[in-house]
Amino acid sequence: MKKHILVIPGDGIGQEVTTWGKAVLEKIGQQGGHEFTFDEALMGHAAIEATGTPLPDETLEKAKASDAILFGAIGHIKYDNDPTAKVRPEQGLLKIRKELGLYANLRPIMLFDELLGASSLKPEILKGTDILFFRELTGDVYFGEKKRSDDRNTASDLMIYHRYEVERIARKAFEAAQARTKRLCSVDKANVLEASRLWREVVQELAKEYPDVETEHMFIDNAAMQLVKNPKKFDVVLTANLFGDILTDEASQIAGSMGMLASASVGDGTGFFEPIHGSAHDIAGQDKANPLASILSVALMFEISFGLKEEAARITSAIDKVLKDGYRTADIADAATDKSKILGTTAMGQKVLEYL
Amino acid sequence: MKKHILVIPGDGIGQEVTTWGKAVLEKIGQQGGHEFTFDEALMGHAAIEATGTPLPDETLEKAKASDAILFGAIGHIKYDNDPTAKVRPEQGLLKIRKELGLYANLRPIMLFDELLGASSLKPEILKGTDILFFRELTGDVYFGEKKRSDDRNTASDLMIYHRYEVERIARKAFEAAQARTKRLCSVDKANVLEASRLWREVVQELAKEYPDVETEHMFIDNAAMQLVKNPKKFDVVLTANLFGDILTDEASQIAGSMGMLASASVGDGTGFFEPIHGSAHDIAGQDKANPLASILSVALMFEISFGLKEEAARITSAIDKVLKDGYRTADIADAATDKSKILGTTAMGQKVLEYL
Numbered sequence: 049m050k051k052h053i054l055v056i057p058g059d060g061i062g063q064e065v066t067t068w069g070k071a072v073l074e075k076i077g078q079q080g081g082h083e084f085t086f087d088e089a090l091m092g093h094a095a096i097e098a099t100g101t102p103l104p105d106e107t108l109e110k111a112k113a114s115d116a117i118l119f120g121a122i123g124h125i126k127y128d129n130d131p132t133a134k135v136r137p138e139q140g141l142l143k144i145r146k147e148l149g150l151y152a153n154l155r156p157i158m159l160f161d162e163l164l165g166a167s168s169l170k171p172e173i174l175k176g177t178d179i180l181f182f183r184e185l186t187g188d189v190y191f192g193e194k195k196r197s198d199d200r201n202t203a204s205d206l207m208i209y210h211r212y213e214v215e216r217i218a219r220k221a222f223e224a225a226q227a228r229t230k231r232l233c234s235v236d237k238a239n240v241l242e243a244s245r246l247w248r249e250v251v252q253e254l255a256k257e258y259p260d261v262e263t264e265h266m267f268i269d270n271a272a273m274q275l276v277k278n279p280k281k282f283d284v285v286l287t288a289n290l291f292g293d294i295l296t297d298e299a300s301q302i303a304g305s306m307g308m309l310a311s312a313s314v315g316d317g318t319g320f321f322e323p324i325h326g327s328a329h330d331i332a333g334q335d336k337a338n339p340l341a342s343i344l345s346v347a348l349m350f351e352i353s354f355g356l357k358e359e360a361a362r363i364t365s366a367i368d369k370v371l372k373d374g375y376r377t378a379d380i381a382d383a384a385t386d387k388s389k390i391l392g393t394t395a396m397g398q399k400v401l402e403y404l
Numbered sequence: 405m406k407k408h409i410l411v412i413p414g415d416g417i418g419q420e421v422t423t424w425g426k427a428v429l430e431k432i433g434q435q436g437g438h439e440f441t442f443d444e445a446l447m448g449h450a451a452i453e454a455t456g457t458p459l460p461d462e463t464l465e466k467a468k469a470s471d472a473i474l475f476g477a478i479g480h481i482k483y484d485n486d487p488t489a490k491v492r493p494e495q496g497l498l499k500i501r502k503e504l505g506l507y508a509n510l511r512p513i514m515l516f517d518e519l520l521g522a523s524s525l526k527p528e529i530l531k532g533t534d535i536l537f538f539r540e541l542t543g544d545v546y547f548g549e550k551k552r553s554d555d556r557n558t559a560s561d562l563m564i565y566h567r568y569e570v571e572r573i574a575r576k577a578f579e580a581a582q583a584r585t586k587r588l589c590s591v592d593k594a595n596v597l598e599a600s601r602l603w604r605e606v607v608q609e610l611a612k613e614y615p616d617v618e619t620e621h622m623f624i625d626n627a628a629m630q631l632v633k634n635p636k637k638f639d640v641v642l643t644a645n646l647f648g649d650i651l652t653d654e655a656s657q658i659a660g661s662m663g664m665l666a667s668a669s670v671g672d673g674t675g676f677f678e679p680i681h682g683s684a685h686d687i688a689g690q691d692k693a694n695p696l697a698s699i700l701s702v703a704l705m706f707e708i709s710f711g712l713k714e715e716a717a718r719i720t721s722a723i724d725k726v727l728k729d730g731y732r733t734a735d736i737a738d739a740a741t742d743k744s745k746i747l748g749t750t751a752m753g754q755k756v757l758e759y760l
């Protein structure tokens with residue numbers, strides 16, 4: 049198989065972790081006789097520093113010309129504390145999502161048995177949890193009109209959805225539910241929000257086309273609660289952009305750490321694969337970041353963009369073995385971890401390559 | 405002390421639980437020689453059935469004329485599954501919040517030691533957690549303009565904040581932080597939302613007036629995650645209406661059950677006290693609901709509206725003793741609970757009266 053992959057390291061720990069995602073791509077490429085070629089591009093704070101804009105045209109062109117994109121992380125504390133900044137790293141990520149039509153963000157919450165102890169939740173609550181989130185990614189209050197009054201005393205963002213936006217992601221979620229345990233939970237706030245009422249109407253209508261799927265509707269406040277109380281009750285969860293942002297970060301604690309969660313953004317064209325963790329500037333450049341989410345993003349790329357299911361499974365099982373042998377990065381270590389097996393980014397990346 | 409209290413039972417389990425909140429008010433009134441008088445009014449589904457509107461004028465007048473309001477719960481499954489309904493129970497609650505100027509919703513997450521085991525979180529993660537949420541309650545996407553296009557294919561809600569709205573609740577939160585451990589965490593999504601950028605600007609400015617308070621800003625996705633990972637790190641949490649709705653329900657799992665959490669809504673006039681749980685129609689009328697959140701709402705009423713701190717403490721300590729003696733409602737029982745001590749609503753309410 050011949051594929052051209054664009055690597056966008058982005059900000060903070062992005063560079064360190066994508067190094068290992070890319071290394072895994074190369075290794076599997078060699079082993080399987082695939083011809084993977086690579087290019088690299090800037091986005092976020094790194095791009096602002098170099099070009100003045102968070103998503104240079106060149107990056108967008110390269111993205112459109114590639115078969116898949118491996119992304120690192122975005123953001124910088126400098127902008128977080130300056131709410132008046134006009135140019136912001138995150139604009140790069142939002143723009144590329146929109147420009148590539150990446151309307152469906154898939155976030156699987158899978159649990160490595162070895163990490164049951166690393167979570168704040170009790171093992172008996174966690175065991176058996178397997179959730180696949182479908183987060184809408186190019187609509188909602190993220191992309192609706194933003195306004196600031198001239199006196200700067202009033203600010204607003206429009207939370208808006210169109211029927212076709214809800215429909216296309218809902219279809220993907222229903223199809224995924226059919227291939228899994230046939231349960232779908234759609235999360236909204238239809239008791240208060242008009243956008244949510246449209247959301248619920250569309251999902252209710254579509255549900256009739258998928259009679260084999262058991263469809264449930266839940267309010268976001270209740271969902272945020274149930275996710276902690278009884279995560280096992282969820283299978284496929286479908287939700288809007290903002291609610292999905294919140295719920296999937298919350299759900300990361302089920303997997304023990306954000307450092308273990310990968311995501312796939314798909315839609316009209318090239319697929320985009322990234323860890324759900326952020327740029328974590330506090331540990332950047334210190335060889336401390338967990339590269340497993342980037343490596344798991346590559347597994348998602350194999351499965352979703354290249355249809356290489358076996359290769360994807362090999363990556364997951366290599367990570368499983370590394371964990372079974374007791375190796376951990378600091379974020380997933382606990383009191384029971386053998387101190388000599390706590391690895392930095394590089395050593396963990398190499399360990400996975402070795403086990404592949 | 406002479407006080408006139410309006411009881412609004414509302415929907416579902418609201419009637420059952422407020423019965424016991426009111427009974428505690430009466431008992432403490434007698435014991436302390438206070439003259440508490442009561443009136444009752446309709447709101448929500450109950451009001452729609454009786455009058456066609458979720459907040460009858462009569463209820464609003466009675467509310468304005470009272471010294472404090474004890475509310476039960478709102479909502480009905482019939483409307484949840486009908487996104488096209490024009491008249492909805494929740495409109496009653498939203499309207500009374502707005503009309504009474506109840507812009508600050510205080511939600512204390514306090515942990516009864518006896519219930520450490522009832523949570524999904526590990527006891528060592530929970531122990532020592534004590535959070536006070538300040539949720540803004542009369543602004544945000546809840547009250548911004550709602551629109552539906554004529555073809556019904558586009559729906560929107562305006563997420564909007566004015567400077568004065570952020571300022572007045574932020575002041576209350578800073579003051580509360582000063583009286584506690586002097587830490588305030590303001591939660592927003594300033595990397596994406598203009599309304600959040602205004603929010604962050606205002607909080608940053610005010611922070612200068614409270615130099616003794618350590619102020620932190622956190623994105624909502626991160627906060628939803630940290631709340632599970634390490635709830636102890638929070639003291640006072642200040643946030644907008646929608647984010648507060650989500651975070652406080654999530655945080656209810658720290659207290660073991662939604663059935664244990666009370667809230668106070670205050671602002672320009674009469675204070676409004678209610679459990680954070682919903683109408684729970686699935687268990688309504690079965691003597692199964694936990695009345696403790698309603699009783700704890702009364703404790704908040706004593707403390708906040710009447711300045712009767714000692715009486716408030718007596719309620720909390722009566723509940724503490726009931727729990728120490730092993731009594732539980734079903735929602736807070738666990739495997740270790742003596743089955744004979746699992747009580748229904750009535751028996752639990754009576755138990756608290758007995759211990760008072």
Ligand SMILES: CC(C)[C@H](C(=O)O)[C@@H](O)C(=O)O
Binds near residue numbers: 122123138141293625
């Ligand atoms: C960085 C930020 C704009 C982004 C989002 O909110 O979508 C991130 O939190 C994510 O979940 O990918």
Ligand SMILES: CC(C)[C@H](C(=O)O)[C@@H](O)C(=O)O
Binds near residue numbers: 494497
């Ligand atoms: C019933 C609903 C409108 C309400 C809200 O979202 O504010 C409830 O969830 C709450 O938290 O009080």
